[in-house]
Amino acid sequence: MxxxxxxxxxxxxxxxxxxxxxxxxxxxxxxxxxxxxxxxxxxxxxxxxxxxxxxxxxxxxxxxxxxxxxxxxxxxxxEVIALPHANDFLDFCKSEKFRCFILSTVNPEYFIVQAANAGMDGCFENLYLGIWDKREKIHEIISENNLLKDETLYIGDMQHDVETAHHGGIPSCALLTGYNTLEQLRESKPTIITSNLDELKT
CATH class of the missing domain: 1.10.150 (DNA polymerase; domain 1)
Incomplete structure (x- = not known):
């Protein structure tokens, strides 16, 4: 689970x-x-x-x-705004008492502005921002937050996200809402591929 x-x-x-x-x-x-x-x-x-x-x-x-x-x-x-279903999914995570984290290359300065605009302030337990190669950080995140690998899901929209999950030994969900195409994501062999976050709630 x-x-x-x-x-x-x-x-x-x-x-x-x-x-x-x-x-x-x-x-x-x-x-x-x-x-x-x-x-x-x-x-x-x-x-x-x-x-x-x-x-x-x-x-x-x-x-x-x-x-x-x-x-x-x-x-x-x-001008950056929340993607469709993103806020609803974070509300779902809160109701289910999921522990939520961010692992991203985004500049911390930009994250503050964008999170406020998107209404996502305070939704995450820990933030790991400005990480150029996420594979180098994933083991540290799992360890310092005492996460069990089979209970932890990585959600992203790029091959690098899926590769990071593989590197960390955790399941991955590839979303079709961002940068990489379906064909690119399939090449990385994620655990699941979904069109958007809403599909993950079922």
């Missing part, structure tokens, strides 16, 4: 895909690299995001890439 849920943030609970796509194209423009359509971005983007930039802008220092990205994303950060 699942008693603990580790959530990804972007594309799982909130929709920041339009803003991240726009900011990433700003980075590519600054680096004189062709920009991507939304479909191309979803096909190509990956975590850790440093691997994405290693492929597209290998000669540009990461510090400069980060500066370009944040200069663009800060303009739209406040």
């Amino acid at each position: 699942i008693r603990n849920i580790i959530f990804d943030w972007s594309g799982t609970l909130v929709n920041d895909l339009p803003g991240v796509w726009k900011a990433t194209n700003h980075v590519l423009e600054q680096a004189n690299v062709p920009t991507l359509t939304l479909d191309e971005f979803r096909d190509e983007f990956q975590l850790p995001f440093t691997d994405f930039y290693d492929r597209f802008t290998p000669d540009v220092p990461l510090e400069k890439l980060e500066g370009w990205f944040h200069s663009s994303f800060r303009e739209v950060c406040g």
Whole structure:
């Protein structure tokens, strides 16, 4: 029986895909690299995001890439809203007394703004933010929170989320509400794939 849920943030609970796509194209423009359509971005983007930039802008220092990205994303950060069913699912988790956590690459500064906008303040027991490679953090989260692996579910929208769950030895749920496509997620072999969080309540 699942008693603990580790959530990804972007594309799982909130929709920041339009803003991240726009900011990433700003980075590519600054680096004189062709920009991507939304479909191309979803096909190509990956975590850790440093691997994405290693492929597209290998000669540009990461510090400069980060500066370009944040200069663009800060303009739209406040427009990020909750995904459909996300708040209802968090209410369901509260009613079922699930322990809930966040493991995400999201910048802590952005998380504060987005969580407030989405009405998700105070929904999580612990936050693990700004984690570029989640596989390096999952064992620590399980250990320091005394989570039993067979009672803990990782929910995310990207292959990296599923890979993180595999690395931690816990079941995974891949959502079709975010960055990766059904085909990409199937390749990672999650425990289950759902269209949205509402389907998990049944």
